[in-house]
Amino acid sequence: MSVILTLLAALIATGTCAYHRSSLRTWAIVTIVATLVVGLIAHAPWTTAILLIVELLIAVPLLLVDFRRRQISAPLLKLFAKVTPKLSETEQTALEAGTVGFEGELFSGKPNWHELLKQPKPELSVEEQAFIDGPVEELCGMIDDWQITHELADLPPNVWEFIKKNRFFGMIIPKQYGGLQFSALAHSAVLQKLATMSATVASTVSVPNSLGPAELLLHYGSEEQKNHYLPRLAVGEEIPCFALTGPYAGSDATSIPDFGIVCRQSVDGVDTLGIKLTFDKRYITLAPIATVIGLAFRMYDPEHLLGEQDDLGITLALLPRSTPGLQIGRRHFPLNVPFQNGPIHGKDMFVPLSTLIGGPHMAGHGWRMLVECLSVGRAISLPSNATGALRGAVASVGAYARMRKQFGLAIARFEGVEEALARIGGLTYATAALSRATAAAVDRGEKPAVPSAIAKYHATEWGRQVAGDAMDVLGGKGVQLGPSNYAGRAWQGVPIAITVEGANIMTRSLMIFGQGAIRCHPYVLKEMQALSITDRGEQLKTFDRLLFGHLGFGVSNAVRSFAMGLTGSRLGESAGDAYTRRYYRKLDRYSAALALCADVFMGVLGGKLKFKEKLSARLGDVLSYLYIASSMLKRYEDTGRPEADRPLLAWAFHQCVWNMQMALDGAIRNFPVRPVSWLLRVLVFPFGRREVPPSDRLGRRVAALISGPSEARDRLMEWVYLTPTANNTVGRMNALLPDVIAAEPVDRKFGKAQKSGQFTTHDYMDQLAEAERSGVLNASEAALLKRVREGVFEFISVDDFAPEELRAFKTRADK
Numbered sequence: 001m002s003v004i005l006t007l008l009a010a011l012i013a014t015g016t017c018a019y020h021r022s023s024l025r026t027w028a029i030v031t032i033v034a035t036l037v038v039g040l041i042a043h044a045p046w047t048t049a050i051l052l053i054v055e056l057l058i059a060v061p062l063l064l065v066d067f068r069r070r071q072i073s074a075p076l077l078k079l080f081a082k083v084t085p086k087l088s089e090t091e092q093t094a095l096e097a098g099t100v101g102f103e104g105e106l107f108s109g110k111p112n113w114h115e116l117l118k119q120p121k122p123e124l125s126v127e128e129q130a131f132i133d134g135p136v137e138e139l140c141g142m143i144d145d146w147q148i149t150h151e152l153a154d155l156p157p158n159v160w161e162f163i164k165k166n167r168f169f170g171m172i173i174p175k176q177y178g179g180l181q182f183s184a185l186a187h188s189a190v191l192q193k194l195a196t197m198s199a200t201v202a203s204t205v206s207v208p209n210s211l212g213p214a215e216l217l218l219h220y221g222s223e224e225q226k227n228h229y230l231p232r233l234a235v236g237e238e239i240p241c242f243a244l245t246g247p248y249a250g251s252d253a254t255s256i257p258d259f260g261i262v263c264r265q266s267v268d269g270v271d272t273l274g275i276k277l278t279f280d281k282r283y284i285t286l287a288p289i290a291t292v293i294g295l296a297f298r299m300y301d302p303e304h305l306l307g308e309q310d311d312l313g314i315t316l317a318l319l320p321r322s323t324p325g326l327q328i329g330r331r332h333f334p335l336n337v338p339f340q341n342g343p344i345h346g347k348d349m350f351v352p353l354s355t356l357i358g359g360p361h362m363a364g365h366g367w368r369m370l371v372e373c374l375s376v377g378r379a380i381s382l383p384s385n386a387t388g389a390l391r392g393a394v395a396s397v398g399a400y401a402r403m404r405k406q407f408g409l410a411i412a413r414f415e416g417v418e419e420a421l422a423r424i425g426g427l428t429y430a431t432a433a434l435s436r437a438t439a440a441a442v443d444r445g446e447k448p449a450v451p452s453a454i455a456k457y458h459a460t461e462w463g464r465q466v467a468g469d470a471m472d473v474l475g476g477k478g479v480q481l482g483p484s485n486y487a488g489r490a491w492q493g494v495p496i497a498i499t500v501e502g503a504n505i506m507t508r509s510l511m512i513f514g515q516g517a518i519r520c521h522p523y524v525l526k527e528m529q530a531l532s533i534t535d536r537g538e539q540l541k542t543f544d545r546l547l548f549g550h551l552g553f554g555v556s557n558a559v560r561s562f563a564m565g566l567t568g569s570r571l572g573e574s575a576g577d578a579y580t581r582r583y584y585r586k587l588d589r590y591s592a593a594l595a596l597c598a599d600v601f602m603g604v605l606g607g608k609l610k611f612k613e614k615l616s617a618r619l620g621d622v623l624s625y626l627y628i629a630s631s632m633l634k635r636y637e638d639t640g641r642p643e644a645d646r647p648l649l650a651w652a653f654h655q656c657v658w659n660m661q662m663a664l665d666g667a668i669r670n671f672p673v674r675p676v677s678w679l680l681r682v683l684v685f686p687f688g689r690r691e692v693p694p695s696d697r698l699g700r701r702v703a704a705l706i707s708g709p710s711e712a713r714d715r716l717m718e719w720v721y722l723t724p725t726a727n728n729t730v731g732r733m734n735a736l737l738p739d740v741i742a743a744e745p746v747d748r749k750f751g752k753a754q755k756s757g758q759f760t761t762h763d764y765m766d767q768l769a770e771a772e773r774s775g776v777l778n779a780s781e782a783a784l785l786k787r788v789r790e791g792v793f794e795f796i797s798v799d800d801f802a803p804e805e806l807r808a809f810k811t812r813a814d815k
């Protein structure tokens with residue numbers, strides 16, 4: 001017994017120090033003192049002596065820094081240099097671009113929640129709010145998505161004109177150049193609102209405000225280029241596009257075969273230094289109507305007219321549409337969401353060097369320029385469009401499910417439909433928080449490389465889930481396209497969002513964890529960078545500090561993960577209120593588990609982990625759900641901890657935690673080195689998988705919440721265009737919703753009378769009149785039912801067409 005007590009004391013002392021991340025010195029002192037004191041009290045002299053020898057044998061070499069550096073760190077540095085995979089230039093550029101924000105804390109195994117909660121609450125300025133209530137509202141009122149998607153396959157001229165005149169294309173352009181200079185949050189809000197009316201309009205507006213000529217000019221353009229282009233881009237006098245993708249270079253954009261050869265040519269009789277360009281680009285948004293084309297190509301200087309280098313690398317130029325030889329104007333047809341999109345070609349086209357963005361000295365820097373700017377656009381465009389679509393689904397499907405009756409009940413009441421409604425509500429809550437957090441990061445001046453990938457992937461994947469759920473709940477009403485269908489086009493367009501700005505499979509399997517692990521990890525990138533320190537002494541000193549920091553970090557995460565797994569995340573201090581405290585603790589546990597698994601996976605598999613995409617995708621999922629859950633908790637705090645939102649927060653939180661558990665379980669289960677997998681299972685899931693997905697009862701509360709007016713539903717529908725204009729079925733449905741709900745008890749009374757067979761007529765309206773005459777309903781009740789019946793009929797109706805009306809395109813034979 002005394003032996004066990006002494007051993008336990010040493011173990012608990014070590015574990016407590018590791019849990020709290022004490023220094024090596026503190027650990028040594030605490031463990032030795034604990035062993036000594038308990039050993040003496042328990043009268044276990046031999047055990048105490050043996051333990052003390054072991055502890056001293058470990059502690060002394062580690063605390064003698066010079067000895068440790070020479071005997072331990074130096075050989076390990078050699079080994080590390082040998083096994084560390086050499087990063088390609090492209091990977092190096094991707095890693096160096098971007099900053100690390102709160103996601104770094106999530107990777108630390110011990111997030112500092114105070115850092116998250118002290119971030120300022122993101123808010124729109126008065127001017128930005130006025131823009132949303134003014135021009136955006138007006139634009140939404142002008143949109144007829146059926147006309148756009150079916151009749152014109154384009155925006156009508158008045159919509160184009162309005163967008164340009166009101167500087168929708170200049171949201172990211174500073175005021176000094178005539179732009180709106182909006183915050184990322186405002187930019188996101190505008191896109192969200194437009195997306196609730198038309199994916200085509202939202203996509204059209206998002207592209208000039210995303211990565212493209214304006215963004216590139218702002219960061220790298222010469223003064224002359226900025227002064228020339230930016231004021232014209234801001235007011236839509238110039239329409240931009242950016243051409244990177246081609247038939248041979250999609251996801252692997254650095255492999256573009258398009259090239260430009262530096263040469264001299266006579267232009268209007270003047271000998272001019274320039275580039276002869278040959279390129280084949282496709283899928284380029286706005287290309288068919290663009291007046292200024294951002295072009296990525298590989299630049300070569302075989303005659304050394306610019307310098308010594310032959311292959312200068314990826315370079316970016318801005319070509320006016322009038323450039324001789326430019327083949328542009330044909331259109332692709334992206335899934336019936338007909339924003340302007342098409343191919344661009346050029347062969348041996350000569351352009352002067354002044355077309356290079358930033359001038360000739362920026363030749364070869366194109367990839368770095370793109371990657372540095374990519375995260376900002378990716379953080380806003382796709383996540384905002386998807387969030388708008390999700391918010392729109394709450395407004396439309398929530399209301400519809402309350403209006404549409406089958407088997408004598410609103411379909412929202414059926415448990416099967418409830419499941420879909422719960423997903424719509426819960427995932428909208430999560431996605432909205434995620435988009436807001438990512439926009440806020442951009443507004444804080446971050447370049448959120450990892451969060452932007454998380455936001456792009458999860459917002460669009462949840463967009464896909466909710467678009468499917470919406471169609472399921474709407475049934476035939478969603479399937480039959482026409483002016484009154486508000487869901488079909490959004491559903492059709494889902495794969496576009498999944499594909500662009502980093503196709504989702506690659507984003508999940510390669511980028512989120514790949515970048516996250518190296519960028520956010522407190523030691524890995526620094527250790528890799530230590531390899532390039534040339535002063536040997538300095539290198540060893542740095543490596544030694546990092547190595548032992550890293551080892552302590554690993555041990556601490558193992559202990560934290562195990563301890564929190566054993567106690568069901570009930571340990572420790574935490575942030576939040578009485579309701580959310582357990583949520584923060586749960587995230588602490590998964591943060592420690594992620595940090596532990598990431599270290600072990602990287603340590604055991606080394607560079608091979610890059611090719612184990614299924615493992616890296618799952619660890620990326622854990623990081624993503626940690627980030628999303630943190631965003632929701634921050635949103636909950638920022639909105640004053642509203643009680644009304646709790647079912648949404650709880651549903652989305654439990655879903656995230658469940659997903660995290662399954663992702664970690666999958667990663668550990670499939671780890672190829674079995675003993676490591678067994679050990680990790682004990683440390684991460686000491687009692688097995690204990691998390692459960694959101695309960696049916698919780699799902700019922702969320703479904704009820706989105707299918708009737710409430711404060712929480714209003715918050716979910718923030719920035720949905722709800723004005724009940726003629727072009728806005730969803731707005732009019734929501735205007736009728738209070739009446740629909742008020743009519744429910746009256747309808748039950750009326751239904752009872754119908755069932756009792758007391759009416760002599762069969763037509764609904766005739767029966768209403770009978771009910772009023774016989775006193776079953778009073779006049780205002782009968783008027784309410786009549787109003788609701790007529791209103792709902794409009795919303796459950798679908799369009800039909802004369803056969804020739806559907807023949808919008810010429811057949812091949814007609815051409």
Ligand SMILES: Cc1cc2nc3c(=O)[nH]c(=O)nc-3n(C[C@H](O)[C@H](O)[C@H](O)COP(=O)(O)OP(=O)(O)OC[C@H]3O[C@@H](n4cnc5c(N)ncnc54)[C@H](O)[C@@H]3O)c2cc1C
Pocket residue numbers: 241242243244245249250251252282283284285286334341496499500501502503504505506507509510613
């Ligand atoms: C409507 C639309 C608009 C666009 N607008 C523009 C634009 O304005 N400018 C522009 O330059 N480009 C644009 N693009 C191109 C877009 O960025 C590419 O489509 C995208 O990069 C994917 O390339 P791809 O379609 O050739 O797919 P591929 O690269 O062929 O990928 C096919 C599949 O393989 C997966 N995959 C590829 N590599 C990996 C990997 N290493 N690991 C795991 N999975 C992988 C992808 O995730 C995808 O699922 C647009 C595309 C579309 C469809």
